[in-house]
Amino acid sequence: MKNILLFIALTLSVHTPLKGFELQHIVEPSASMISLQTQNLCHSLYEQKGHLVCLPWSNPIVDTGKISLLAIAKTNEKGLGIYQRARDKDLNQSFLEEVFRNENFQDISGFAEARALYKNTVFSIIPLHFAAGFKLNNPSLPEVHFIEQRQTQIKLSTTWFLDNPLTEEWMSYFIAPSIYHFDRASSSGDYDVLDSATTPYKDLVQNRSLKGANADLALGWSSKILWLPSVTVHGYRLFKESSDCSTCLPTYISLDSLNAPKADASVSWTIDHSFGSSVFGAVIQGKRLFKSIDQDQSAFAYIYKISRLQSYASLSQNQRSFGFLFDANLYQLGIQYSNEIQATALQPKRINQSYAYTALVL
Amino acid sequence: MNWTNARRRSYLFLALSLLLEACQHKSASLSNLEKAEQWVNERRFQDAITLLENDVSKDADGHRTLLLSSAYAGAAGINLIDSYSFFSGFLIESNSPPPKPRKIPSTPDKQKDNLQYLAQLVQAYLMTLANESHLLLSIPRLTKESRPQLTQAILTAESIAKEQSTYVRARQYLVFLNLIQFGNYMKNVFPSVDFAENPSAIDLICGMEPQSFLVNFEQAISSFQAAVLALGDIQSMKPMKMRTQIQELTGSVESLKKQFETDRPNLSQISLMLNGMQQSYCP
Known part of the structure; x- marks a missing residue:
C-alpha cells in the first residue's frame, strides 16, 4: 500500500509536457451533477450503513424502478452576449476589439438525458450531447478557429458489489461496466477572414461523422469505516475509436478530451459530523488510460451534505469552483460557479463559467 | 514505527504532493509564437514584432512570418475588420447591385501627340476609378509615419515561399496590403476629394493636385499591379472571381503603366498635361 502511494506521488512530480489545443472542462456525456462539482472525485453519493461514500457512477442505486430526466449545461454570459450581439448585428469596433483582447476564447457544452433505473442497472438515452469552442486570433488578420460536436448515445450500465467475507466489515468491492452506442457528428473550421472572402463556406469547414460502440469501466472499493479511504479507478472509452476520416486535417481546437480514452483514480474519506457529513479526497486524471498524468486537471474536492442540501468546493491547477445542489425527492437543482482556464494557449486569462443542472424524477 | 504511523505518513505525503501540484502556478509555458499571437490579440504589435524578429527558430510553414x-x-494601424468590405469588394461579385457604370470612352487611338494620348489614358483611368471610388472609402488613412510599417508588412509577406503551407494566405494578404497601399496613394493624389460623396471622373480631375500626382501616382499603380499579381497567383490555385469593374480598372492601369514606361514623360510634361485637363473640365 505504502509503495503504491509513493509511486503515485512520484509519478505526479514528473512533469508531462502539454500538447495541442485540447478543449478542457467539457461537460461529458458520462458526467453527473456531482462529478462536475468535484472534478470527477465522485459521480454520486451513496449511504452505506449510514456512512456516506463516493461512487464512480452517476446513478443512485434504487430498490424500485424509477425514471429520471436530467439536463446539464455549461454556459457563459459573455459567450452568450457575443452570440446575441452577432445575431442582432450589433457589432462595432470597440466591441470587437474587446472580444479579441479579452474574450477571444469561449466554449459551451451540455446534454439532456432520460434514465430508467432498476436496482443496480440503468438504461439511459442521451438524445443530445453538444460541445463547442471557438477562438479568434489576430485583429490585424483575423483567424477563426472553431469546433462543435453533437452526439446521441444509448447506454446500459450496471454495478456489482463483490463482498469478501474477510473484509466485508470494512469495505465493499465493486465493479461497474457501462456499454454504449453513439452517433456523432462534428464540424470544425480553421480559416482567416481573407479565406472567407475567397472560398465558399462549405470548403472552409470540415464535417465528420462516426457511429460506434464503446465502454467505460469503474472498479474499486467503498469504505465502511472512518480511516479507510474509498478508492476508485475509472476508465472512460476503453476502446480506441477508429478514425472516420483519413484525409481530414488536424484541427486547431481538438476534442480529444471528449473522444479519446482516458482514466482517473481517486481516494476519498468520509467524516460524519453531528450535523451532516463531509467527504473529501483527491483525484488524479490520466490521459490515454494513464499513459500520462494530466496534472492540470488532477484535483482536490470537498463535499458537505446536510439533509437535502449539498455544497461543494474543488481545486485543481486549471479550475477552482464551488457550488450547491438541492436534492428534493422529485427533483434536483444545482448551480456551480467556476473560475477556469484551459491548459494551453487557447485561453490567455481565467474566465468565470457557470454550470446549471436540473433533474426530474418521475 | 508501527503500521498506523507509516500509513498516516503515506497519506500525508500523498496529500501534500497533490496539494503542491494543485497550487503550483500555471506552468504551461507558451512558445514564442503563442506569446506573439497573444500580444497581437492584445494589440501589443511592437512587442510581438520584437519577439518574432529575434526568434531564429525554423519557420517551416511560414506561420511566424505571416504573423510578423x-x-x-x-x-501601421491596419485592421482587416474595418477594411473587410473593401477587400471583398475587389474580389467577389457583390449581391447588391453595383453602382451604375458611367460611360467609359473607348480606348483612344494612339495619336501623333503622345502627351495627348497619355492624357486620354489618364482620363479613361479616372473614369474607371470613379466607378469604384466607393471602395476607397473604407481604406484606413495611414499616417506618414506608419507607411514604412506597411511596406515592411508587404516585404515580410512576400518572403513566404511557394513551398510553405501559408503561401496562399500570404498571397491573399498581399492583395489586401497592396490595395491598402494603392488606396492611400490614390487618396494622396486627390487630397480635396471626399470619397463618401461618390465623386465623378470630373470631380477627380478637378480635385487632383498635380504635384501630389507626380509623387504618388506611379507608386499607386505599382501597388495596384502588385495586388493584381498576387491575386493572379491565388486565382491559379483556387477558383475565384474578380469583379468585372476591377478587371476594367486593371486593364486601364496596365495601359497607363505601359504608356508611362514607353514615353517616359518628364515632370513638366505631366504637369502640363494635368493642367490642360483641369482647364478643360473644371470651371
Whole structure:
C-alpha cells in the first residue's frame, strides 16, 4: 500500500509536457451533477450503513424502478452576449476589439438525458450531447478557429458489489461496466477572414461523422469505516475509436478530451459530523488510460451534505469552483460557479463559467 | 514505527504532493509564437514584432512570418475588420447591385501627340476609378509615419515561399496590403476629394493636385499591379472571381503603366498635361 502511494506521488512530480489545443472542462456525456462539482472525485453519493461514500457512477442505486430526466449545461454570459450581439448585428469596433483582447476564447457544452433505473442497472438515452469552442486570433488578420460536436448515445450500465467475507466489515468491492452506442457528428473550421472572402463556406469547414460502440469501466472499493479511504479507478472509452476520416486535417481546437480514452483514480474519506457529513479526497486524471498524468486537471474536492442540501468546493491547477445542489425527492437543482482556464494557449486569462443542472424524477 | 504511523505518513505525503501540484502556478509555458499571437490579440504589435524578429527558430510553414507581417500591418494601424468590405469588394461579385457604370470612352487611338494620348489614358483611368471610388472609402488613412510599417508588412509577406503551407494566405494578404497601399496613394493624389460623396471622373480631375500626382501616382499603380499579381497567383490555385469593374480598372492601369514606361514623360510634361485637363473640365 505504502509503495503504491509513493509511486503515485512520484509519478505526479514528473512533469508531462502539454500538447495541442485540447478543449478542457467539457461537460461529458458520462458526467453527473456531482462529478462536475468535484472534478470527477465522485459521480454520486451513496449511504452505506449510514456512512456516506463516493461512487464512480452517476446513478443512485434504487430498490424500485424509477425514471429520471436530467439536463446539464455549461454556459457563459459573455459567450452568450457575443452570440446575441452577432445575431442582432450589433457589432462595432470597440466591441470587437474587446472580444479579441479579452474574450477571444469561449466554449459551451451540455446534454439532456432520460434514465430508467432498476436496482443496480440503468438504461439511459442521451438524445443530445453538444460541445463547442471557438477562438479568434489576430485583429490585424483575423483567424477563426472553431469546433462543435453533437452526439446521441444509448447506454446500459450496471454495478456489482463483490463482498469478501474477510473484509466485508470494512469495505465493499465493486465493479461497474457501462456499454454504449453513439452517433456523432462534428464540424470544425480553421480559416482567416481573407479565406472567407475567397472560398465558399462549405470548403472552409470540415464535417465528420462516426457511429460506434464503446465502454467505460469503474472498479474499486467503498469504505465502511472512518480511516479507510474509498478508492476508485475509472476508465472512460476503453476502446480506441477508429478514425472516420483519413484525409481530414488536424484541427486547431481538438476534442480529444471528449473522444479519446482516458482514466482517473481517486481516494476519498468520509467524516460524519453531528450535523451532516463531509467527504473529501483527491483525484488524479490520466490521459490515454494513464499513459500520462494530466496534472492540470488532477484535483482536490470537498463535499458537505446536510439533509437535502449539498455544497461543494474543488481545486485543481486549471479550475477552482464551488457550488450547491438541492436534492428534493422529485427533483434536483444545482448551480456551480467556476473560475477556469484551459491548459494551453487557447485561453490567455481565467474566465468565470457557470454550470446549471436540473433533474426530474418521475 | 508501527503500521498506523507509516500509513498516516503515506497519506500525508500523498496529500501534500497533490496539494503542491494543485497550487503550483500555471506552468504551461507558451512558445514564442503563442506569446506573439497573444500580444497581437492584445494589440501589443511592437512587442510581438520584437519577439518574432529575434526568434531564429525554423519557420517551416511560414506561420511566424505571416504573423510578423500582420503585426507590422497592425502597428501601421491596419485592421482587416474595418477594411473587410473593401477587400471583398475587389474580389467577389457583390449581391447588391453595383453602382451604375458611367460611360467609359473607348480606348483612344494612339495619336501623333503622345502627351495627348497619355492624357486620354489618364482620363479613361479616372473614369474607371470613379466607378469604384466607393471602395476607397473604407481604406484606413495611414499616417506618414506608419507607411514604412506597411511596406515592411508587404516585404515580410512576400518572403513566404511557394513551398510553405501559408503561401496562399500570404498571397491573399498581399492583395489586401497592396490595395491598402494603392488606396492611400490614390487618396494622396486627390487630397480635396471626399470619397463618401461618390465623386465623378470630373470631380477627380478637378480635385487632383498635380504635384501630389507626380509623387504618388506611379507608386499607386505599382501597388495596384502588385495586388493584381498576387491575386493572379491565388486565382491559379483556387477558383475565384474578380469583379468585372476591377478587371476594367486593371486593364486601364496596365495601359497607363505601359504608356508611362514607353514615353517616359518628364515632370513638366505631366504637369502640363494635368493642367490642360483641369482647364478643360473644371470651371
